[in-house]
Amino acid sequence: MATESIIPDWPVPPGVHAFVTTRALGDVKSEEGRLRFRALLPAEPVWLRQVHGADVVNAASAAVGTAADASFANEKNIVCTVMVADCMPVLLADERGMAVGIAHAGWRGLCAGAIEATIAAMGAPASGILAWLGPAIGPDAYEIGEEVRAAFVDREARAAAAFQPTRPGHWNLDLYTVARQRLAAQGVTRVFGGGFCTASDSARFFSYRRDKTSERMAAAIWISG
Numbered sequence: 001m002a003t004e005s006i007i008p009d010w011p012v013p014p015g016v017h018a019f020v021t022t023r024a025l026g027d028v029k030s031e032e033g034r035l036r037f038r039a040l041l042p043a044e045p046v047w048l049r050q051v052h053g054a055d056v057v058n059a060a061s062a063a064v065g066t067a068a069d070a071s072f073a074n075e076k077n078i079v080c081t082v083m084v085a086d087c088m089p090v091l092l093a094d095e096r097g098m099a100v101g102i103a104h105a106g107w108r109g110l111c112a113g114a115i116e117a118t119i120a121a122m123g124a125p126a127s128g129i130l131a132w133l134g135p136a137i138g139p140d141a142y143e144i145g146e147e148v149r150a151a152f153v154d155r156e157a158r159a160a161a162a163f164q165p166t167r168p169g170h171w172n173l174d175l176y177t178v179a180r181q182r183l184a185a186q187g188v189t190r191v192f193g194g195g196f197c198t199a200s201d202s203a204r205f206f207s208y209r210r211d212k213t214s215e216r217m218a219a220a221i222w223i224s225g
Helices: 031-038 107-112 114-122 146-155 157-162 175-186
Strands: 016-021 056-058 070-073 079-084 088-094 100-105 129-133 143-145 163-167 170-173 190-193 217-223
Touching (some): 056 114, 070 079, 070 114, 079 088, 079 100, 088 114, 088 175, 088 217, 100 107, 100 114, 100 217, 107 114, 107 146, 107 175, 129 175, 143 146, 146 157, 146 163, 157 175
Parallel strands (some): 129 190
Antiparallel strands (some): 016 217, 070 100, 079 217, 088 100, 088 129, 143 170, 163 170
8 A cells, every 4th residue: 555545644543544545546536446445445435526615424324426525434434535636635533533534625625614514523522633634736836816815814814824925916825724724723733744745746646737637536534443
């Protein structure tokens, strides 16, 4: 699994397992990619129909293809899964190993509160939750327009720290900074990961913005049985 995935380096309980695939595993939207991904899991992954929102579902009872961008599980061998190719996968785990969650967090999901909604759905004290920020487009490669900046800053002024001006009416957005701000506001202080850039690291990652293709990686988290 070493070349086909990235395993988070975070101090979760032994029963919590997680990883994010790389392009070496293949496109998880393809049949071959899904078979290779499934071979690394204890059960069928719970695939969502991601719509760049903030809805969260219980992965144990969600129907296949449910429209949502986040899921949680408090049962064993329920594999919470999201697909990514520039948007950030945010993995969450209760320090007791009683609950896990995952959010597909591009700018729309972050702005809409996907992280906050996932934490709330997990039903664990925020102070006891650990977070890992997976591969996403980095702050030097993610140029957005003034309307995106306004959507964040109008909601929370301190989000301005996540934006750097590039040219008139345009900014580079640091998704990792926003995620850390949102997690801290919820009381989640143990945050790991970050520092990836899917757009600039073509050897490891698919990137929609770089390649304009439908190829995707997958992130998964579950509690072992």
